[in-house]
Each structure stands twice: as structure tokens, then as C-alpha cells.
Amino acid sequence: MEEYAVILVYSTTHALRIEKLLGERGLECKLIPVPRHLSSDCGICVRLRRADLEAARAVIEQAGIEHEGMYPL
């Protein structure tokens, strides 16, 4: 089974920016509701393959987008 990770963000706008940036670099991702065990907030987060996490981190940090944390699922 595919192993996933999630990137928690502060707002939907950030999630959509990240989705776009990752998409442009061929890193597949999906916006999903934040898993309950990770946060009590009601918003969405970015789910991606765990194997892509480090590449994604570099892209996000280079773009200067703040995020709340990255967690394996």
C-alpha cells in the first residue's frame, strides 16, 4: 500500500498555493480534511506520497510558504 504524509497549513489559500507549486513540479498531491488526530482545526491539508515529502519541503520553503508541520500518515 502507498505510504502518505500530510502537510498541515494555516489556511486554504496556503493549501491551494502548495497544491499548485507541487503540481507544477510533477509532485502529485490531494487536498483532504485534516486528520482528526493531527489537529482540532476544521480545515484542509495537503496529502502526498511520503517518498515525495523531502522534495516538497524544498519547493515549499523556497517559495517562502509557511506551514504548520509535515507528518507521516
Place this chain on the structure above:
Amino acid sequence: MKPAAEVIYFDNAATSWPKPPGVAAAMTDFLERVGANPGRSGHRLSIAAARIVFRTREQIAALFNLPDPTRVIFGANVTEALNLALHGLLKPGDHVITSGMEHNSVMRPLRALERRGVELTVVPCAGDGSLDAAQVAAAIRPHTVLVVLNHASNVCGTILPVAEVGEIVRARGLLLLVDAAQTAGALPIDMQAEKIDLLAFTGHKSLYGPTGTGGLALGERVDIRRLDSLKQGGTGSRSEREEQPEFLPDKYECGTPNVTGLAGLSAALDWLQERGVASLRAHEMALCERLLNGLQDIPGVTVYGPRAASRQTATVSFNLAGLQPSEVGLRLDEEFGILCRVGLHCAPAAHRTLGTFPTGTVRFGLGAFNTPEQVEAALRAVAALARGH
């Protein structure tokens, strides 16, 4: 009432009409097929709604050459955006400079701030509404923090030298706020090249979107720690905290946004991009040129402003000797089906500059959907009124 096809709508400076094909459909589509609250819930329809808002943000950022779309703050109209910028930036003891051609959506917040200890200098404009950038430079004091200018007059179309002022403002370490109500979509705007730090825009005029849309675009020199929010409330983000988030755009955007309106604005921006701001400008300049020349050929007509299509937007103000603007407006509507706006156009300062206060003027605001035939029909109508028919 005459059917839409039979009226000549010359009130585009108030709000553009008709809207491009696709605008109403996008709004209907949102209501019928999406409908959800963006950024509040995590389900697919909520995400679909958030995508509409985000895409519109990107379109606006691209239109004004702003690299970071999160620095586009949506609101109800340019008035709200101007209030956010002015009330958010100016503190008692600060000095702010504006021009003698402003709309009340700039002048009224400034007068309110003046009562709270903000110092205001209104730099006078020439009789055609034009502004000498050197006079702005001369008005700068040690405690000046902001210059606020309209990009073009809503009364007579005069384009103010924002890029030139931007140069001066940046050299002195101040901020430039531009009221682009009359120009966003009508003239090319590049916030970086023209050194505009804050650009306030409205969606329903030359961007051809629906009413109830607009916003403030923040250039990178604007330190958001120094720009207070106008309102506080729910954002769907950081819900565990009772303080307003400090990040963009949530610091300034709270409450459920006008997604229906933004869906329409997004479709309008697609249309605008397809048609091209430069080609729409060429179309409007040609109409404006003919209107200006035709009006000036009619005995008894006085035209205000630059009277040169290249130095103004396609908004033209005039008066007819011996007739009140209100009477001209009524007769144009009732007898000729020509819809325009008369009076002071929410801009008493501008009318003082033009020498048309308190009577005002008759204003023809042309737009993308007006035609040369309509301009000719309007010229015949004005000529008939001028002859006393």
C-alpha cells in the same frame, strides 16, 4: 422601459454594463453546482469554492504584475479597500498627501482621519484635472508616510502621473496608494514598474465583474505588521485562537466572502485577458476621441478635462449652456434612451478643481461594449438639445 438593446448605456464609469458573456453563467454555475463555503470545511464542494476564490486571486495578481497572490485582499469594493489602507496605515501624527481630484471614497476617510490627528495636504490640480508630480514632491514633510492618488478621475477621465509620483515616493521611503477604480482593466497597470505599493480596485467597473467585488493589492514594500486590519472575525484558519491570524490574506479577509461575485469576476477576468487590456484601451480611445471632437463642435457645449483621448480614460464630462445637468440627463434618458450620470459624481473636490462645483456636469462613461454608432447617436442627441429642441 426600452429593452436593453435599445438603450445607449453611457454610465460605465459608475458600473460597467452589459457584462461579458460568461459572467452571469459563472455565477449561476457556482450557485447551482458548488455553493459551499470556501476555506471553512474540508469537503469537495468547499474546496471547489476555495479554488474559485484562489484562481481569481491569481488572475488579479497577474493582471497587476504582483508575484504573490496571497497579497491580494478581496473585499466588497474599492471603497472598502481604500478604508482598509487608509485607516490601517495612518496613525495620529502621520502626514498624508492627496490630490485635488479625489473621489469621496478617498476624501471622506481622510477627513475622518484628520479629526483623529492625521495631517492632510491636498495638492491642487490644474483646471483640466492634471497633477504636477513636482508639487507632490514639494509637499513631502519629515513625517509624511503616504501619498494617495486616484489613477484617473471619475469625473473627466484625467490620468494622473502615478508612475512619476511612484518614483518620488519610493526615493523618499514613503508608500503610494492608488485608487484604480476607474483604471483597473481600462489601462495597463504594472505595480512593480509603476512603483505602486497599494492598489485599490473595484470589480464592477472596467474589470467587468459583478458589483460587490473588489480589493486591495499589496506590493512587497508594505509591511503587514504596520497595516492594521479593518475588521476581525472568522477565517476558517487557526480556529483554536481568539486573535486574528497575522498571515495573508486571512489577516484582512474574514467572514464568508462573496464567492458568487468572485466567480463572476473570474469569468470577467478571463474575458479581459482574451480581449486584452491594450486592445480594449485602443477601442475606448477611438470612441473617446470621436466623442470629444464631436462635442466640441456643438455650439454651447463646454467639455471639461484634458480633451485628449491619450491623456484620459473614456469618461467625458460636459455642460450645455443654459441647461442644468439634471435636465440634460433626464431628457437624454427619456427622449433618446441615453443613460449617463449627472451632478457631482461623489467627487466635490474634483468639481471644485474643474470649476463645476456645485452644479456639476453631464458625464458620458464609455466602455468596451459601446460602439461608434452609439457615439454618433449621442452626438446628434446633444446637438438637438443644444439647439433647443
